[in-house]
Amino acid sequence: MYVPALALFVIFILYPFLQGIKISFTNWDGYNQDYSWVQWDNYRRMFTDSQMLNVIYNTFIYGIGSTFLQNLVGLLYALLLNQSIRVRGLTRTIIYLPVIISPLIMGYIWYFIFQYYGGALNDIILLFRDEPINLLADPKVNVWLITLVNTYQYLGIAMIIYLAGLQVIPKDYYEAAQLDGASRFSQFMHVTWPLLAPSVTINVVLNLIGGLKLFDVITSLTGGGPGYASASLSTLMYQLYFARQDAGYAASLGNLMFVIISVISITSLYFLRRKEVTH
Template sequence: MKSGGAARLNRNAPFWLNLMYLPALLLFLLFIVYPFLKGVQISFTNWNGFSQSYKWIGFDNYKRMFSDPNIGVVIRNTLIYGVGSTLLQNIFGLLYALLLNKSIKIRGLARTIVYLPVIVSGLIMGYIFYFFFQFRGGAFNDVLELFGMAPVNMLGDPNLNVWIIMLVNSFQFMGTAMIIYLAGLQSISKDYFEAADIDGANAWVKFKNVTLPLLMPSITINVVLNLIGGLKLFDAIMALTGGGPGYASQSMSTMMYKTYFSSQDAGYASAIGILMFLMISVFSIIALQYLRKKEVN
């Protein structure tokens, strides 16, 4: 009866009350939808980013993008940042949540320490780790030289710098995953664990058959958020390597930025941005739909 009454109340609400959503809708259209549609339009032009005149060139920017010899490396790097960061953030975020959900004396302090990097700017975090990994004078190489070993140019090595960036991004944001997992763990009723104890289940069986299934909503949220954040990673890359050497550590976001501002090729940069948008949308929607099916009602 209450739900029916509430529904009737909503339908009979004054007309002006139904207009309260309009400011938010207008802001969304102005700052999200319009720039996106403008970007789609620009991707079909040869606009240089500052001239008042430009020419419509159809799909030339998209043809150029898919024939670009560097686009494969950039897409691979973007996937490493996205998928790799998602895996590490969720694994370590869950481990920290399981540990800090227990009754230990310093759990409040420990939670704060794990979460603290999240509130630091990604650019600042990148610069902090730059001074750790840099070739000359970096803390890591100072330790190697202390033991008589030669320094390693990790940020200049194409085989290492992508993975270092992914690790730095994972380290910074695993605190977010931990907080979401902690909320999920604290919402699980203790009755399930008591029933499992009565059945003689050990810690692993309880985790696999009780904790993990009931944490699926938290896993869904974390995976989708981490995936989106990793696929559009920008600031840590710019601080650590600037996308170099060459295109070795560039993501689609840094390639788009450099194409627009350094090469003054706004049309091509917009085409890269549209491809990045489609990649993020496809991966996040697939992950969301797949994980939603795994959730326990």
């Protein structure tokens, strides 16, 4: 029964992955049928590239920053919307709605808010000062704006997973804690948080993988610029392949990104699963 799924995995994932490893040892331009083997040159070039450190730093900001914010805000929303409050269902729907929008479209929506000329935010700023602010061109700001937009779009998923975790916690535990005189904070720290460990594991691993390979929002907001100020490994690979026709080097970056995501996600999964066993 699993042969069709295995065949699709081999054809569309395993084979392209192995081809990517092969291409990373060549000077292929992505189009021409002729190419030469360059051995480890692409990897040496990668580790001596002056822009690479900044690109990797940005990639970690997108991954770790989005993970922290999505889990923090998603958990707060889940705790609030797990209570018996009015319009609870409508509020949950509104928070989750951005998830169903294409990330590329979401980036363009926020671009029209942040853009230098005619942006909604700058229209408001011009009411109080003479010059608009070019936030998307500021290397100290644009990376964090992208992280916030990505957080805004996907925190609904974290909220839903935490809500599911909260709703399977037996109410008897809270009643027993109340009888012992535990405060709301103590109940959260000693009942809610330990029993939410499986939900934390799922959210952290999914958010890390999604953030570390972030592409669409970066492309629509800044295109990775100015220069490489907001580029991630994903956007740099895209530029190398399609703009520079440097597919061999792009493939080596893809392999680096695969290693980074695999190591971080597997390590996080192992550590968080151990915390689940502890509790």
